[in-house]
Amino acid sequence: MAGLYAVWRLARMLPITHEAGAIARARDIDRFQQFLRLPTEISVQHFVIDHDWLARFVNGYYAIVHVPALLVFMVWAFARHRDRYPHWRNGLVAVTAGCLVIRFIRVAPPRFVDELGFVDLSARFGLGVYGDVGTGVSDQFAAMPSIHVGWAAVVALGTFAMTRSRVRWIVLMHLPMTVFVVAATGHHWWLDGIVAVLLLAGGLGLDTAIRRRLR
Secondary structure (H helix, E strand, C coil): CHHHHHHHHHHHHCCCCCCCCHHHHHHHHHHHHHHCCCCCHHHHHHHHHCCHHHHHHHHHHHHHCHHHHHHHHHHHHHHHCCCCHHHHHHHHHHHHHHHHHHCCCCECCHHHCHHHCCCCHHHHHCCCCCCCCCCCCCCCCECCCCHHHHHHHHHHHHHHHHCCCCHHHHHHCHHHHHHHHHHHCCCCCHHHHHHHHHHHHHHHHHHHHHHHHHC
8 A cells, every 4th residue: 555655646656648639628627517417616615714614624635634544544444444454455456546547637627727716725725735836745736536436446345344333324424525625625526536435435345346256
């Protein structure tokens, strides 16, 4: 996992990572989502901006919760549910590797599509996780798929599957909350999250099939 995440961070430095076509693909996704009659991401942002505390919350949630939640989940799963840990670890590897490959199809986030009118919440409230385009630790033209949503799905669904504690219902909300947050901040399209969840489902399904075959 550490190796995959390191490659994820370094991949933006490869010569095949360019901005060409990223905005056009973003507009195509927007049109496709309108065809599906999905709510627009900008409508979600308008809702949170109307409530200053909520705008601050989603901005902070995006910046702070993503990685620590995954680390806590992995340590907990390894320590308390060692028998089921490999299945979810392999699912995590699958979704991360899938995101790493698909990222080379360049897609801009909603906030980069000027006509949509997104506000940069990190500039307004601080806690920015990205610098200028081409700088910083993450590639802003790798919006598809959303690794935020993919990892949140591992945490939420993995916890729900491994424990019967009532706390699992609270942790389960991490997934829809992350989907809401990435849309409200303008960092991802709905489809970015959908693809990430499908990658996880495929990885878990493949892991299950291989284990059955080996048995």
